[in-house]
Amino acid sequence: MTRQQPIAVLGGGSFGTAIANLLAENGHHVLLWMRDPEQAESIRTLRQNPRYLKGVEILAQVEPTTDLSSTLDACELIFVALPSSALRQALQPFAAQLGGKMLVSTTKGIEADGFMLMSQILEQIAPHARIGVLSGPNLAREVAEHALTATVVASQDEALCRSVQQVLHGRTFRVYASADRFGVELGGALKNVYAIMAGMAAALGMGENTRSMLITRALAEMTRFAVKLGANPMTFLGLAGVGDLIVTCTSQKSRNFQVGYALGEGLSLDEAVSRLGEVAEGVNTIKVLKCKAEELQVYMPLVAGLHAVLFEGRTLDQIIGVLMRGEPKTDVDFISTDGF
Ligand SMILES: NC(=O)C1=CN([C@@H]2O[C@H](COP(=O)(O)OP(=O)(O)OC[C@H]3O[C@@H](n4cnc5c(N)ncnc54)[C@H](OP(=O)(O)O)[C@@H]3O)[C@@H](O)[C@H]2O)C=CC1
Numbered sequence: 001m002t003r004q005q006p007i008a009v010l011g012g013g014s015f016g017t018a019i020a021n022l023l024a025e026n027g028h029h030v031l032l033w034m035r036d037p038e039q040a041e042s043i044r045t046l047r048q049n050p051r052y053l054k055g056v057e058i059l060a061q062v063e064p065t066t067d068l069s070s071t072l073d074a075c076e077l078i079f080v081a082l083p084s085s086a087l088r089q090a091l092q093p094f095a096a097q098l099g100g101k102m103l104v105s106t107t108k109g110i111e112a113d114g115f116m117l118m119s120q121i122l123e124q125i126a127p128h129a130r131i132g133v134l135s136g137p138n139l140a141r142e143v144a145e146h147a148l149t150a151t152v153v154a155s156q157d158e159a160l161c162r163s164v165q166q167v168l169h170g171r172t173f174r175v176y177a178s179a180d181r182f183g184v185e186l187g188g189a190l191k192n193v194y195a196i197m198a199g200m201a202a203a204l205g206m207g208e209n210t211r212s213m214l215i216t217r218a219l220a221e222m223t224r225f226a227v228k229l230g231a232n233p234m235t236f237l238g239l240a241g242v243g244d245l246i247v248t249c250t251s252q253k254s255r256n257f258q259v260g261y262a263l264g265e266g267l268s269l270d271e272a273v274s275r276l277g278e279v280a281e282g283v284n285t286i287k288v289l290k291c292k293a294e295e296l297q298v299y300m301p302l303v304a305g306l307h308a309v310l311f312e313g314r315t316l317d318q319i320i321g322v323l324m325r326g327e328p329k330t331d332v333d334f335i336s337t338d339g340f
């Protein structure tokens with residue numbers, strides 16, 4: 001990739017916009033693809049995204065576009081910041097243009113059919129592309145407002161990791177590399193579910209002990225699940241595991257947390273989602289995860305509990321009772337007993 005070649009960001013939502021601005025700050029020409037011509041025109045003329053990240057100035061080097069085919073042709077490095085529900089449908093028609101490109105998913109969701117992560121979908125659509133993921137504790141607004149932030153680029157393709165580090169690393173944004181693409185991506189998708197629970201607990205006035213218990217047991221539960229799928233548990237101790245879990249379970253800026261908060265205030269799930277008006281991936285992930293955990297026979301009491309409240313007509317009080325009175329367990333699953 002030459003310095004003159006533009007970099008593509010697909011998706012004109014909060015995260016796509018934040019990433020596009022970071023790249024532009026580092027001197028790159030960015031093609032920010034979105035589906036809505038009116039939104040593109042507003043960005044072109046007002047240098048603000050009218051719907052997402054209000055108040056954030058979009059730099060001149062970010063060029064909004066609605067022409068996906070030309071965007072893909074012009075760029076070798078492509079960040080994908082589309083919701084998980086849209087990624088396959090948006091890119092499948094352009095599969096022939098993706099061979100040899102570096103495709104980096106920033107999307108933290110799971111496709112129900114086949115339990116596929118977004119980078120696996122990219123791999124399926126474009127078997128000859130070079131694939132990576134970007135994930136970590138990266139609330140879009142904080143990234144855009146230059147809060148000191150770290151993230152992880154994960155791929156077995158070391159050159160791809162280096163390219164992403166080169167273009168994104170900057171004054172306020174540090175990019176760490178990992179070879180564990182699956183673990184990094186799974187961490188980003190799973191934590192959304194626990195952020196919904198944390199939002200509910202916050203709305204109900206539960207205390208800091210409760211939040212700490214929830215985060216820690218969530219980490220145990222998601223790690224147990226990931227190990228069953230063959231992931232490396234150590235990845236969950238990094239930014240894309242516990243790092244992202246902490247930020248989404250403690251911040252009102254997290255959309256998944258906000259959905260949980262609204263549920264805790266007594267709104268229905270539909271009301272909570274429509275009040276948000278943005279993507280909260282955890283709402284779909286909880287369904288997919290519950291099924292997969294049952295199929296794999298992984299013990300995930302928090303996931304089962306949230307699912308029961310959202311979709312099986314159980315009350316939160318009933319579920320809290322079940323969780324707290326469950327049989328006593330050991331604290332850390334992965335402590336070796338052979339001398340360490
Ligand atoms: N926001 C954050 O803090 C972070 C988000 N992420 C991940 O990034 C992904 C995107 O989230 P985010 O940017 O926040 O979401 P937003 O809700 O802010 O924006 C979603 C964007 O996707 C577009 N979109 C929706 N459906 C389609 C479609 N079928 N075709 C083309 N474009 C479509 C929307 O367009 P329109 O406006 O026209 O509907 C909008 O531009 C999620 O998986 C999220 O988990 C990752 C890290 C941080």
Ligand SMILES: O=C(CO)COP(=O)(O)O
Nearest residue numbers: 136137138139254255256
């Ligand atoms: O993934 C995120 C922060 O790392 C954003 O979380 P939300 O999608 O819940 O806003």
